[in-house]
Amino acid sequence: MKTRKNLKKSDVKILAFETSFDETAASVLQGDVKSSKPKFKFLSSVLKTQIEIHKKTGGVVPEVAARAHIQNILPITEAALAGAKLQLEDMDYIAVTSGPGLVVSLIVGTEFAKGLALATGIPLLPTNHMEGHLYSAFTHKPDKVKFPTLSVMVSGNHTMFVLMKDYKTYKVIGNTVDDAAGEAFDKVARLLKLPYPGGPEISKLALLGKTDLNFPRPMLDKQHFDFSFSGLKTAVLYHVEKLAGKGKKKRSLTKQQKADIAMSFENAVADVITKKAERAVKKYKAKTVSLSGGVAANKKLRAELAQMCKQNKIAFSVADFELCTDNAQMIALAAYFNLRAGRKPKPPGQVKADPAWELS
Ligand code: KG4
Ligand code: ZN
Numbered sequence: 001m002k003t004r005k006n007l008k009k010s011d012v013k014i015l016a017f018e019t020s021f022d023e024t025a026a027s028v029l030q031g032d033v034k035s036s037k038p039k040f041k042f043l044s045s046v047l048k049t050q051i052e053i054h055k056k057t058g059g060v061v062p063e064v065a066a067r068a069h070i071q072n073i074l075p076i077t078e079a080a081l082a083g084a085k086l087q088l089e090d091m092d093y094i095a096v097t098s099g100p101g102l103v104v105s106l107i108v109g110t111e112f113a114k115g116l117a118l119a120t121g122i123p124l125l126p127t128n129h130m131e132g133h134l135y136s137a138f139t140h141k142p143d144k145v146k147f148p149t150l151s152v153m154v155s156g157n158h159t160m161f162v163l164m165k166d167y168k169t170y171k172v173i174g175n176t177v178d179d180a181a182g183e184a185f186d187k188v189a190r191l192l193k194l195p196y197p198g199g200p201e202i203s204k205l206a207l208l209g210k211t212d213l214n215f216p217r218p219m220l221d222k223q224h225f226d227f228s229f230s231g232l233k234t235a236v237l238y239h240v241e242k243l244a245g246k247g248k249k250k251r252s253l254t255k256q257q258k259a260d261i262a263m264s265f266e267n268a269v270a271d272v273i274t275k276k277a278e279r280a281v282k283k284y285k286a287k288t289v290s291l292s293g294g295v296a297a298n299k300k301l302r303a304e305l306a307q308m309c310k311q312n313k314i315a316f317s318v319a320d321f322e323l324c325t326d327n328a329q330m331i332a333l334a335a336y337f338n339l340r341a342g343r344k345p346k347p348p349g350q351v352k353a354d355p356a357w358e359l360s
Contacts, residue, residue: 014094014335015080015081028332038143046076046328093345095335099129130155150163160174182295188236192258206259209260274301277308296319296324
């Protein structure tokens, strides 16, 4: 393994990788790790989506995803460096999502980054995917964010409330007990026979909805901040079965019936998250609500939370649309904030893909 001189300068360049599920992505960030307020810029961001591949099977087949990552990761790395007009040797750190996620996907990025770090001596920062989502909501005026901040993270596998005292100190105050919001979107989309990925399809269809079917609001009456969306999904299933009938007399749902279901489902999810967020804002006296994760691309949820923040006279900080679903910019950003917090790189030999690495 090559060794590199100790870093003295406070402005660092980070090459980050994200391969935790079905997107292969790399990004270069330049930032000051010693400045009193966060100061960074993205020099490049490249993403190769696997949506077209997984559309054929209506979902992600793990081995297929891993093979696509293997094919994509080297060209993506070259493109990210070229986009930043820099060479690998110019990088001060390599960051990689090493968990949580799909293990075969995580392994590709993690082992690739380990190889690069070993060959070049560039320090390696294993980075948590959800920490990436957490920080992705703070790319605009990060020095102006008021704490405490309630961070609402809604992705394919997680629905989380995280209370941030500042950029370094946070704790999870609510989590998914069964299906995450994104998972529920995807399952309901499948029930309605919509193409993969389901979330964006549901939100498109919901715009045509006319009648709210009043689906249940799971756990809204509970004082804690945990979430459960599997009951809501089951309520949608029963409704679909009622409309479609059974056996030989089974009918296809009309577009309007599907649109009403999509709208009612979306309303229920947005309502539960927003009302629980309002309760958490009041309890913890939050001055900002942030929103991130794939489901944060949902316009209804963005609008409801923005409205709630306005009513409570607090700030709302939401991830840009392209930073909601998985990307490498958020991983570079999490690595940057971790460096500012004093987190040290790990020897590549000690880094392992950890599919169950949960925030605490
Ligand atoms: O954060 P993400 O890209 O991956 C995980 O870390 O899980 O989130 C993916 C999830 C999927 O479940 C997808 O259906 C959902 O985000 N999603 C949406 C929208 N766009 C993506 N859900 C609702 N509305 C959207 N517009
Ligand atoms: Zn994600």
